[in-house]
Amino acid sequence: MKADRMRRYVDLHSWLGMVAGLALFVAFFAGALNMFHEEIHHWQTPRTELANAGTVQGLLQQVTASSEDARQRIYLLPGADPGAMWFQSGQDGAPGEWVTAYSSDFNAAGERGDRPHSGLADFVNQLHYQLAIPTVGLTLMGIISILYGAALFTGLVIHWPKLRREFFALRHQGNVRRYWKNLHNLIGVLCFPFHLIMSVTGAAMGAFTLIALVMGALVFGPQLQGVIDKETQVWPAPTLTGEPTEMAPVQRYLDRARQAHPDLTVDWIEVRGYGDQAAWVDVAASIPGVVGHHIHVLMDARAQLIRVIEPGHRSFNYDTLSPMYALHFGDYGGSLVQWLYFAMGLLGALLFVSGNILWCERRTDRNGPSRSSVFLLRLTLGVCFGVVIGLAGSFLASKLLPYTPWGAEIAVLEKGVFLALLLVLVVAGLRSVPLRFSRWMLTLAPLAYLAVPLLQLVLEGRYAWVVPDNLTVNVMLLLVALSLWVVRALLIARLRRAEPHPLWQEGPLPRSDQAVQTVTVK
Amino acid sequence: MRALFAAALSLPLAIMLMGLLAALVPLPWSSWLVLQMLLAIVLWMVLISLVAIPRRAWPPLVGLLVANGASALLLQATSLYGGAA
Numbered sequence: 001m002k003a004d005r006m007r008r009y010v011d012l013h014s015w016l017g018m019v020a021g022l023a024l025f026v027a028f029f030a031g032a033l034n035m036f037h038e039e040i041h042h043w044q045t046p047r048t049e050l051a052n053a054g055t056v057q058g059l060l061q062q063v064t065a066s067s068e069d070a071r072q073r074i075y076l077l078p079g080a081d082p083g084a085m086w087f088q089s090g091q092d093g094a095p096g097e098w099v100t101a102y103s104s105d106f107n108a109a110g111e112r113g114d115r116p117h118s119g120l121a122d123f124v125n126q127l128h129y130q131l132a133i134p135t136v137g138l139t140l141m142g143i144i145s146i147l148y149g150a151a152l153f154t155g156l157v158i159h160w161p162k163l164r165r166e167f168f169a170l171r172h173q174g175n176v177r178r179y180w181k182n183l184h185n186l187i188g189v190l191c192f193p194f195h196l197i198m199s200v201t202g203a204a205m206g207a208f209t210l211i212a213l214v215m216g217a218l219v220f221g222p223q224l225q226g227v228i229d230k231e232t233q234v235w236p237a238p239t240l241t242g243e244p245t246e247m248a249p250v251q252r253y254l255d256r257a258r259q260a261h262p263d264l265t266v267d268w269i270e271v272r273g274y275g276d277q278a279a280w281v282d283v284a285a286s287i288p289g290v291v292g293h294h295i296h297v298l299m300d301a302r303a304q305l306i307r308v309i310e311p312g313h314r315s316f317n318y319d320t321l322s323p324m325y326a327l328h329f330g331d332y333g334g335s336l337v338q339w340l341y342f343a344m345g346l347l348g349a350l351l352f353v354s355g356n357i358l359w360c361e362r363r364t365d366r367n368g369p370s371r372s373s374v375f376l377l378r379l380t381l382g383v384c385f386g387v388v389i390g391l392a393g394s395f396l397a398s399k400l401l402p403y404t405p406w407g408a409e410i411a412v413l414e415k416g417v418f419l420a421l422l423l424v425l426v427v428a429g430l431r432s433v434p435l436r437f438s439r440w441m442l443t444l445a446p447l448a449y450l451a452v453p454l455l456q457l458v459l460e461g462r463y464a465w466v467v468p469d470n471l472t473v474n475v476m477l478l479l480v481a482l483s484l485w486v487v488r489a490l491l492i493a494r495l496r497r498a499e500p501h502p503l504w505q506e507g508p509l510p511r512s513d514q515a516v517q518t519v520t521v522k
Numbered sequence: 523m524r525a526l527f528a529a530a531l532s533l534p535l536a537i538m539l540m541g542l543l544a545a546l547v548p549l550p551w552s553s554w555l556v557l558q559m560l561l562a563i564v565l566w567m568v569l570i571s572l573v574a575i576p577r578r579a580w581p582p583l584v585g586l587l588v589a590n591g592a593s594a595l596l597l598q599a600t601s602l603y604g605g606a607a
Contacts, residue, residue: 004577005575008575008577012525012571012573015525016525016570143529146529146563146566146567146570147529147570149563149564149566149567150525150529150567150568150570150571152567153567153568153571154571157571199567200560200563200564200567203563203567204559204560204563207563208559210533211537211559211562211563212559214533214534214537215537215540215541215558215559215562218534218537218538218541218594218597219537219538219540219541219544219597219602219603220541220551220602220603221602221603227552227555228555230552231552231553231555231556232556315553316553316554316556316557317553317554317555317556317557320554320556320557320560321556324556324560
């Protein structure tokens with residue numbers, strides 16, 4: 001390829017990476033932790049709450065007895081403390097909202113208490129898929145994923161001709177920028193298939209509404225929405241007859257689903273029109289051995305089989321959707337794939353940091369020092385360390401707050417601690433010398449992640465280790481601490497061998513480009 | 523800046539090209555709707571990356587505009603719009 005064309009590709013790759021890089025760092029770091037979403041959910045629940053937990057059957061009866069909306073449509077989540085989700089309509093024209101209740105919320109008389117719950121797992125999830133920005137966050141992440149995909153294609157064009165040479169090349173040979181470049185290329189090349197999957201599936205989920213809107217407006221017309229509903233729903237919503245019927249117990253639905261597929265694992269149960277003759281129940285589950293592992297067993301109110309949607313017996317649209325979700329969530333290959341996704345998520349976060357640093361250094365080398373390069377490097381460091389340490393702060397707050405007078409506000413304070421740490425570290429990052437700031441943060445961050453399992457051990461004793469989910473989360477947090485420590489060790493080793501780029505050694509953020517040049521010349 | 527315009531102009535083009543493909547393939551378009559959406563996404567990504575090839579910024583952007591117009595006209599010749607099955 002001609003040199004000038006290659007250069008344009010490098011420029012486009014850098015521009016796309018810069019625009020999407022910070023958001024992708026947040027999504028990948030939170031996504032790596034979110035690989036253990038269910039486990040974090042269990043981890044965040046105090047032992048005392050689990051002791052009060054009842055059964056799915058009891059929860060279903062308690063919720064449907066008190067809410068007409070829940071009778072229309074309710075999702076049941078089996079687990080140590082079973083949960084239920086339904087859409088509660090607002091009163092007097094107020095907008096409704098999704099409500100989640102757990103069996104431990106109900107007392108012996110079946111009354112729901114107003115007990116505060118940690119929202120840590122959900123917050124990590126929101127940070128992953130919508131940067132914790134309500135309403136527009138999901139679509140924003142969809143567009144970011146599109147730019148990420150375009151950056152991947154341009155990256156492939158750039159690296160394809162020299163792929164063999166760059167493979168396993170992590171040398172700096174006295175040139176520090178080369179170190180970042182090699183690190184970036186190595187991770188990018190090794191994890192390319194993973195990133196391709198993440199960009200396409202992430203864009204499909206995030207930009208689904210946008211694509212559907214444009215597709216409806218330009219190609220298929222307004223009927224498209226109806227077709228999407230028809231093609232993606234498991235069964236049409238029931239037309240309620242108003243004739244009451246006795247629903248079968250939840251266990252019978254589960255037994256019938258296992259008759260249809262003996263080795264399934266139940267993910268959730270959807271009940272529509274509870275107590276009505278036209279009611280139906282969908283046991284949504286997973287089966288081992290296939291990537292598109294989702295299966296739906298549909299039954300009527302009396303647990304008579306209506307339909308089974310499973311690999312080999314489902315529409316082409318389902319056959320496309322199911323692997324798309326599975327490939328994104330990494331839940332198709334058991335623990336091995338889960339840990340592999342976790343590792344690649346952390347490496348992906350490192351890919352985006354190294355890409356941003358490369359861009360800043362390359363721009364300075366090419367065009368001379370500029371305020372924007374200095375600002376961007378510092379912003380990158382501030383946001384990245386802010387997110388990493390902010391999340392550790394949320395984990396610490398989640399464990400500590402129930403033992404303080406502020407326990408009632410736990411869900412709000414978990415987010416508040418994250419936001420406060422993020423803001424403080426972004427400001428500190430902008431005002432500090434980048435090299436010194438990085439050294440401090442790379443000492444603080446591993447210690448913060450090490451502190452979380454230790455705190456749980458102090459507060460809850462053996463419970464931190466004997467429960468498998470707690471053990472998994474604590475091991476994951478220790479691995480994050482170890483990874484951050486390795487990055488710190490690499491940074492120190494690199495600095496011993498070569499001088500850092502001048503961008504890393506400047507003092508306060510300059511007010512103008514002229515000031516930057518003066519500082520650099522000095 | 524050209525990437526920004528390319529991102530905006532490539533979205534309708536990618537989707538209309540998928541619509542034209544749906545009109546050509548002898549299958550009910552609704553039966554492979556999810557795949558069309560996924561392909562439109564990949565096409566959108568590829569179109570953004572293609573704008574880096576020409577030396578100047580305006581030819582690919584004008585090309586995208588023209589392609590959008592041509593695709594919109596061609597789509598009128600199909601029975602897809604409003605013909606949800």
